[in-house]
Amino acid sequence: MSNGPTSNLETSSLFQLTAVRFKLFLREPEAIFWTFVFPILLAVGLGLAFRNRPADVLQVAATTPQLTQKLASDKGLTASTMNEADGTHALATGSALLLAIQNPDGSVSYKYDDTNPDARTARLIADRAIQTASGQHDAVRADNQLVHEKGARYIDFVVPGLLGMNLMGPAIWGLGFAIVEARQKKLLKRLVASPMPKWQYLASFLLSRLIMLVIEVVVFLGFAGLAFGVPFRGSLWQLGFLCILISLSFSALGLLTASRAKTMEAASGLMNLVMLPMWILSGVFFSASRFPAIIQPFVRALPLTAAIDALRGNMLQGTSLSQMLSQITILLAWLVIPFAISLKIFRWR
């Protein structure tokens, strides 16, 4: 063609498409809430719930006043006296973690739930208190040195997890719903009937996503750093690179989920199907290594697991990119394969 497009932004279709995406996003108040406000609210909530407190005092009960006194001599316990029936009821309702029962022969029985970690702790402390008060001496002298280090708290663990989740949600929802809506309203068909280069339409989603990403990540991590003192031990440039790579991988996945669906219902079902396993398995709120060994290969292959591992590595341990090649490979595979498939199967009408 003799008269090619000018470099003027006004007449650049890629610029116009990206600007339209951006405007449409900003004119959707709900989207702004879920993308910018919700992650911060979640971080605040979790930060409050798991804030650092003095070690918990455990609630226990005993059947005789003498036993109660011995238990209360340990600062880690508060003890009350009740008969065995009341004590059992207290165990069942969770108002006591352990019941110490004085047997007629002078021995003591502990009644507690051994699957509850707090109850197991109560068992150890209670037994030590009773044995010490009954005259037992430590064979080895020991004292305690306490540390409360930044980076080892739950909030430090959960912020990279939330970041990974926030990179996934808007990428998949944002792309998926916008594309399926445009298909449903026959706008996609109208666009391919125009001279618009098709790749630019898809690229405009990725570009507007990346612009939004900068705002989102800076706001969220800035908040986490200022309000909770979450550490940034790795290179910030590498952290930025990871965020872009992760966002592009999830955008490719979003594109794939939206490439054929004709209705919003079908699309949202598909998106939940894609995201639900990752919400559960990928270690947003607790370590993914807790899952049985047999499903670990599957868990490790999920993009969100790789994303969160890499983010935690960078932020908490200061790991460099060269030491997380397996995660980067997994993310790249999730970028290239879904993108290639969706380009092939994408339905414009």
Next chain:
Amino acid sequence: MNQSNGPSLLLRGLRKTYADVVAVDGLDLEVARGECFGLLGPNGAGKTTTIEICEGLTEPDSGTVELLGLNWRTGANELRQRIGIQLQETQFPDKLTVEETIRLFRSFFHKGISVEESIKTAQLEEKRTSRVGGLSGGQKQRLAMACALVGDPEMLFLDEPTTGLDPQARRHLWDLVDELKQAGRTIILTTHYMDEAERLCDRVAIMDHGKIIALGTPPQLIASIGGEHIVEFAVTSHGTEENQIDTAPLISIQGIQSHRVDAGLHQLSVSELHTAVPLIFAALRAQGLHLSEFRTHSATLEDVFVGLTGRNLRDE
């Protein structure tokens, strides 16, 4: 080869089948430069499939399509720059403004008219900063036209441009199409409104079941059914509801071309109304029949369709 002398649109042996439905069944068509051409037919006649094949949105099973001397296989990029398209039921994003929507479409074309000019042509000046979601049906349709025009196309495809609009909005859009015709563009439109086709089109193809059953200018088509006037009447005979009439005396009247019955209503196509009507009255009286209804109107494309298929345009 001099492209500017050939036809704008050339279709040869076009066929398209969906599952077990033959949507387009061996279509041949030629549309000249600067012509406003109408595809008229009931819903399901294959108009939209035909126009979408022309627009390069649907691949025909067989047959050839040539637009402006180019075809979709080798000239798609150039064709997309040179044609303007308005599709049935496109919904532009509700939260964009009129101006933003047109500017987006303008950016797809290498050359064309300015956004302002396009807004002016579509008479949307007052709505330029309004969001699409707040526009009326007619305004949305004019926005679709503005987006089709913004590349200054040589050829314009309009698929049912006035379906669903109120009468005033329809006339408004017709005026817009008139203006575009004056500018010498080739326009191809589909419609199931015969009055629209008569009002706008230089030539009309009447489609039914994927075939063109009649082709010509609206006056030619109307003349082809033999009479410019249609007489409709209903009769009762004495004492009974019996509606049987002997049609032979009616048909033999000078100037009566055909007779048919539709839902108890007799229809005659008549060329000389003033001489035929007294003879019709006499013939019915002779059979002892009483008229319960009687009216006449000028023949329209609707009557052409009815005459050709025995069905009304909007039956289906």
